[in-house]
Amino acid sequence: xxxxAREGTDTETRSxxxxxxxxxxxxxxxxxxxxxxxxxxxxxxxAVVLAALNLRPAITSLGALLEEVRDGLGxxxxxxxxxTSVPPLCFALFGVMAPRLARRFGxxxxxxxxxxxxxxxxxxxxxxxxxxxxxxxxxxxxxGIAVSNVLMPVIVKRWFPDRVxxxxxxxxxxxxxxxxxxxxxxxxxxxxxxxxxxxxxxVWAALGVAAVLPWLLFVxxxxxxxxxxHTAAAPAAKLSMVRxxxxxxxxxxFGLQATGAYITMxxxxxxxxxxxxxxxxxxILLAVTMAMGIPLAFVIPRVATRLPRQGPVVVVLATCGxxxxxxxxxxxxxxxxxxxxxxxxSNCAFPxxxxxxxxxARTGPGVASLSAFAQxxxxxxxxxxxxxxxxxxxxxxxxxxxxxxxxxxxxxQIVAGVLAGKNRVIEDEAAARA
Numbered sequence: 001x002x003x004x005a006r007e008g009t010d011t012e013t014r015s016x017x018x019x020x021x022x023x024x025x026x027x028x029x030x031x032x033x034x035x036x037x038x039x040x041x042x043x044x045x046x047a048v049v050l051a052a053l054n055l056r057p058a059i060t061s062l063g064a065l066l067e068e069v070r071d072g073l074g075x076x077x078x079x080x081x082x083x084t085s086v087p088p089l090c091f092a093l094f095g096v097m098a099p100r101l102a103r104r105f106g107x108x109x110x111x112x113x114x115x116x117x118x119x120x121x122x123x124x125x126x127x128x129x130x131x132x133x134x135x136x137x138x139x140x141x142x143x144g145i146a147v148s149n150v151l152m153p154v155i156v157k158r159w160f161p162d163r164v165x166x167x168x169x170x171x172x173x174x175x176x177x178x179x180x181x182x183x184x185x186x187x188x189x190x191x192x193x194x195x196x197x198x199x200x201x202x203v204w205a206a207l208g209v210a211a212v213l214p215w216l217l218f219v220x221x222x223x224x225x226x227x228x229x230h231t232a233a234a235p236a237a238k239l240s241m242v243r244x245x246x247x248x249x250x251x252x253x254f255g256l257q258a259t260g261a262y263i264t265m266x267x268x269x270x271x272x273x274x275x276x277x278x279x280x281x282x283x284i285l286l287a288v289t290m291a292m293g294i295p296l297a298f299v300i301p302r303v304a305t306r307l308p309r310q311g312p313v314v315v316v317l318a319t320c321g322x323x324x325x326x327x328x329x330x331x332x333x334x335x336x337x338x339x340x341x342x343x344x345x346s347n348c349a350f351p352x353x354x355x356x357x358x359x360x361a362r363t364g365p366g367v368a369s370l371s372a373f374a375q376x377x378x379x380x381x382x383x384x385x386x387x388x389x390x391x392x393x394x395x396x397x398x399x400x401x402x403x404x405x406x407x408x409x410x411x412x413q414i415v416a417g418v419l420a421g422k423n424r425v426i427e428d429e430a431a432a433r434a
Contacts, residue, residue: 041159043214043217044155044159044160044218045167045170046214047211047214047215047217047218048152048155048156048167048170048171048174049170049171049174050115050174050207050210050211050214051111051114051115051148051152051171051211051215052152052171052172052174052175052178053174053175053177053178053207053211054115054118054145054148054178054207054208054211055145055148055149055175055178056145056175056178056179056182057122057178057179057181057182057204057207058118058121058122058138058141058142058145058204059087059142059182060179060182060183060186061182061183061186061200061201061204062083062138062201063183064182064183064186064187064200065186065187065190065197065200065201066083068190068197068200069134069197069201072197072198073129073130073131073134074131075131079131079135083135083138085383085386085387086135086138086139086142087142087145088258088262088379088380088382088383089379089380089383090139090142090143090145090146091142091145091146091149091375091376091379092146092375092376092377092379092380092383093146093376094142094143094146094147095146095147095149095150095372095375095376095379096372096373096376097146097147098110098146098147098150098151098368098371098372099150099365099368099369099371099372101147102151102154102368103365103368106219106220107151107154107155107158107364107368108155108215108218108219109218109219110147110148110151111147111148111151111152111155111215112212112215112216112218112219113144113147114143114144114145114146114147114148114151115144115148115208115211115212115215116144116208116212117140117141117143117144118141118144118145118148118205118208118211119205119208119209119211119212120137120140120141120208121137121138121139121140121141121142121144122137122141122201122202122204122205122208123202123205123208124137125137125138125141125201126197126198126199126201126202127198127202141208144208149375150368150371150372150375150376151368151371152171152354153168153354153357153358153367153371154364154367154368154371156168156171156358157358157361157364157367158364164301164305164355164358164359165301165302165303165304165305165306165355166301166302168301168351168354168355168358169297169298169299169300169301169302169351169355170298171354172293172297172298172300172301172350172351172354173293173294173295173297173298175297176290176291176293176294176297177294178207179290179293180287180290180291180293180294182204183287183290184287186200186201186204187200189203239365239366239369239426239427239430240430241369241370241373241426242373243429243430243433244370244426244429244430245419245429246360246370246419246420246422246424246425246426246429247360247370247373247374247426249416249417249419249420250353250356250357250360250370250374250378250416250420251373251374251377251378251381252378252381252412252413252416253314253349253353253356253378253413253416253417253419253420254353254374254375254377254378254379254381255377255378255379255380255381255382256381256382256409256410256412256413256416257347257349257350257353257413258350258378258379258381258382259381259382259385259386259409260321260346260347260349260385260406260409260410260413261347261350262382262385262386263385263386263389263406264286264289264343264347265286265290266386266389267386267389267390267393267402268285268286268289268340268343269282269283269285269286270282271328271332271399271403272285272332272333272336274399275332275333275336275399276333277332277333277336281336285336285337285340286340288337288340288341288344289340289341289343289344289347290344290347291344292341292344292345292347292348293344293347293348293350293351296344296345296348296351297348297350297351300313300317300348300351300352300355301351301352301354301355304352304355304356304359305355305359308423309421309422309423310352310355310356310359310417310420310421311417311418311421311422313352313421314349314352314413314414314417314418314420314421315414315417315418317345317346317348317349317352318346318349318410318413318414318417320342320343320345320346321342321343321345321346321347321406321407321410322407322410323342324339324340324342324343324346325343325403325406325407325410326407327339327342328399328403329399329400329403329404349413349417352417353374353378353420356420356421357370357371357374357375359425360420360424360425360426361425361426361427362425362427362428363427366425366426366427369426370426385409388405389402389405389406392405
């Protein structure tokens with residue numbers, strides 16, 4: 001597997017020393033397993049893409065049919081509002097379980113279980129007939145998404161140590177495709193399937209079932225087969241994320257970019273509609289913003305891994321966001337398409353955050369711990385943002401204060417991103433403390 005993983009682009013192998021995986025992190029390529037590892041490495045990108053496609057349709061398909069689901073289940077407005085806040089909360093709560101599960105069963109086995117949880121949740125929830133059961137099986141699907149969110153950077157680091165940028169880009173691009181496809185196709189599919197919202201939600205379970213199959217082949221790939229020996233200075237099991245400046249910088253950066261993304265997805269179309277843009281056009285503008293993540297999610301991680309520090313990329317993306325928010329405030333209708341594009345570029349801080357998680361730890365267990373901490377803490381940070389925007393909009397009667405808040409959040413995002421982009425790894429920080 002190591003030999004195959006090293007066939008990536010030469011430029012990605014020239015990254016700074018702190019970004020190179022330790023030699024002991026590589027899987028053991030014995031003669032008896034070389035043929036198996038050859039097909040395994042060839043199949044893994046396909047498995048990664050299928051997993052990434054499953055990480056958002058459970059959320060965006062529900063958003064597209066939320067009104068129909070409310071009417072069908074007799075759901076109150078407050079419970080429907082809770083549904084929109086559940087995803088980041090589940091990501092935070094369940095994501096912390098991923099490293100422990102990965103140490104026990106191996107990352108591929110946990111991702112496989114995550115795909116199965118997504119499939120079961122999406123298969124059952126449309127036909128529960130009651131709001132509590134609907135919420136329960138939605139939470140099951142979100143639990144599968146949460147552990148897979150955390151472990152995908154670990155999978156990339158372990159299987160493709162010299163192609164972290166390329167594989168993170170591929171994974172992020174597939175995630176963006178799944179997000180956009182579910183948002184755009186759920187309503188037309190529902191109409192084609194008899195105009196029944198249950199079948200409109202059910203159809204996305206097929207992706208989960210399809211993703212389980214390739215991951216079953218990797219279930220026996222245990223983490224302990226290639227775990228690096230612990231050093232006296234910083235044993236992997238004793239890495240403390242709460243004492244790591246890099247871990248906190250990544251968590252804050254991840255949380256603030258997630259805040260901006262959820263605000264954009266939840267409120268941007270309404271901002272355009274209140275400014276006088278037709279409802280259909282406002283929906284297309286939101287789709288344009290989301291679609292920007294498809295090509296850029298592949299490009300940005302590749303660029304980031306070629307730089308010793310990722311701060312400049314952080315600044316460029318945040319500047320696009322500041323320009324987009326300024327445009328929404330000053331000239332929302334006339335420059336609507338430009339603002340949609342700029343905010344779409346700004347939202348590509350997500351694949352950058354994933355890339356930096358893979359670059360800021362040297363070992364697989366380190367990546368798992370860092371990913372769990374940064375994503376779980378980050379999603380907790382992101383929960384109040386969309387709610388606060390709604391409160392400001394309701395009490396001020398306009399979008400001036402909410403847009404000012406969105407722009408103001410870009411400043412700490414830049415600071416945290418520049419700190420997270422420094423060329424250092426959490427294992428070295430732990431060794432320095434010791």
